[in-house]
Amino acid sequence: MTGKEYIASLDDGRQVYIEGEKVESVAEHPALKPMVQTMARIYDLQHDERHRPVFGYIDAEGREASRIYKLPETIDDLRNRREITQAVLQEVSPVIDRFGDETVTPLFVMADNQALLDRYDPQYHRNVLGWLKKLQGNNWFLTSGNTDPKGDRSKQPYQQADPDMFLRVVDERDDGIVVRGAKYETGASYAHAAFVKPTVGQWLPENRDYAVACIVPLNSPNLRHICRAPLVREPDPVQWPLSSHFDEIDTLIVFDDVFIPRENIIFSRQPELASQIRQDLHNWAAQGFLVRSLSKAELLVGTALLLTEQTRLEHLPPVREKIAKLMEFRETIHAFIMAAEAMHQHSRSGMVMPNQSIQNAGRVYASTHYYQMVQILRDLAGGSTVMLTDRKNAIHPDIRADLEKYYRINDVSADARMRVLNLASELTGTAFAGRMQAYQMFAESPPMVQAMALYNTFDKDRARACASAMAGLS
Numbered sequence: 001m002t003g004k005e006y007i008a009s010l011d012d013g014r015q016v017y018i019e020g021e022k023v024e025s026v027a028e029h030p031a032l033k034p035m036v037q038t039m040a041r042i043y044d045l046q047h048d049e050r051h052r053p054v055f056g057y058i059d060a061e062g063r064e065a066s067r068i069y070k071l072p073e074t075i076d077d078l079r080n081r082r083e084i085t086q087a088v089l090q091e092v093s094p095v096i097d098r099f100g101d102e103t104v105t106p107l108f109v110m111a112d113n114q115a116l117l118d119r120y121d122p123q124y125h126r127n128v129l130g131w132l133k134k135l136q137g138n139n140w141f142l143t144s145g146n147t148d149p150k151g152d153r154s155k156q157p158y159q160q161a162d163p164d165m166f167l168r169v170v171d172e173r174d175d176g177i178v179v180r181g182a183k184y185e186t187g188a189s190y191a192h193a194a195f196v197k198p199t200v201g202q203w204l205p206e207n208r209d210y211a212v213a214c215i216v217p218l219n220s221p222n223l224r225h226i227c228r229a230p231l232v233r234e235p236d237p238v239q240w241p242l243s244s245h246f247d248e249i250d251t252l253i254v255f256d257d258v259f260i261p262r263e264n265i266i267f268s269r270q271p272e273l274a275s276q277i278r279q280d281l282h283n284w285a286a287q288g289f290l291v292r293s294l295s296k297a298e299l300l301v302g303t304a305l306l307l308t309e310q311t312r313l314e315h316l317p318p319v320r321e322k323i324a325k326l327m328e329f330r331e332t333i334h335a336f337i338m339a340a341e342a343m344h345q346h347s348r349s350g351m352v353m354p355n356q357s358i359q360n361a362g363r364v365y366a367s368t369h370y371y372q373m374v375q376i377l378r379d380l381a382g383g384s385t386v387m388l389t390d391r392k393n394a395i396h397p398d399i400r401a402d403l404e405k406y407y408r409i410n411d412v413s414a415d416a417r418m419r420v421l422n423l424a425s426e427l428t429g430t431a432f433a434g435r436m437q438a439y440q441m442f443a444e445s446p447p448m449v450q451a452m453a454l455y456n457t458f459d460k461d462r463a464r465a466c467a468s469a470m471a472g473l474s
Helices: 003-009 033-045 075-091 105-112 114-120 122-138 205-210 271-278 285-310 317-342 356-385 400-407 414-428 431-442 447-457 460-471
Strands: 015-018 056-058 064-066 142-145 168-173 176-186 193-196 212-217 223-227 250-261 265-268
Touching (some): 003 033, 033 075, 064 122, 075 317, 105 122, 105 285, 114 122, 114 271, 122 265, 142 176, 176 212, 176 265, 205 271, 285 317, 285 414, 285 431, 317 356, 400 414
Parallel strands (some): 015 223, 142 193
Antiparallel strands (some): 056 064, 168 176, 176 250, 193 212, 212 265
């Protein structure tokens, strides 16, 4: 699929609402168009001769297929997944998060668990492989659907005053199921399909209807996208260099009795299966999260360098110490990525996955330290980013000379100075910055859940044996 074909594919009758308006054209709506264009660039990147070996391969049937959706059967496959994510972040944008490479990985987990799925219904695993084959051949943009509205969080799904606070099965037919509820998701309004999964904490028998996972085309009848407002009203790539291009619109997907054909069901009304599979869903997804975190960390370092070089403060030891903290953050994330890859493990079925303990430690570190790194950049920028004038003032003929005089620093023009301050503001003080900090902390599950994943995958026996030997215990 090319960028042009991707844009055309969104004209598929989907129901999208934003700021009280029903969207006639997703590709042309001003709030959605920037990310549609960004996704089109990602599709075109895959046809660039420099990157074709990274993104494409010839499958067993002799078809050209997308590596984004290829099962990681070898260490080269695992390494290639990192290279795919890096190529997108380096060539398109270092701050985008949702473009399909990590949202497919829970399907890898399902493919890896054939014996478990077959205990409940052999059709489940066949559906997983069938969808992976479709994705490899068509290269559709698959997003996810994880987060329910939840309602009263002190109560179980079946105890809610409104039972639709969690997505549930309301009807089961010979040819499929009908689901009702809602999910929050990033990028759903301009994706092709979503892998919808349950996020219930306790799988009691009473929660049976909520134990459902399925693939849902995002133009399905009775499915509505209710989008949040864009982060900026009048996009300007100079004043808002990130918000204007890379505002990944978040959506409440409403499932108003949506029919799911039998071949799209990954499992249905299986609470025991949902409980067993949930803890493994990040086995490969966390690799993508860490590579994204690395990209953001590098942007923080680069912005800090530009800020302090322009103000001629980069030579001061206290300033260098702060920048070194940002560099430490970047290099530590890089070390987690490469160590998890170098010390990879084999899954139940023999697929290659990153070392889970190292990777989970990286998840916790990257998500819990990002805010501190933003604060360092905020310290280095000072108050300039919040007192910065707007772009319209910067080009107004009556006051342009004033701004050139007072924003210029020696040979650094006012325009160059303001562009760097605008970037720093987008990373520290704008709505874009706030959303990115929240996403960084919660996209991979809340920090406590990430910490529990680390606890569960860490080699506790080895550490316990070491301490027991030193304590003289038998």
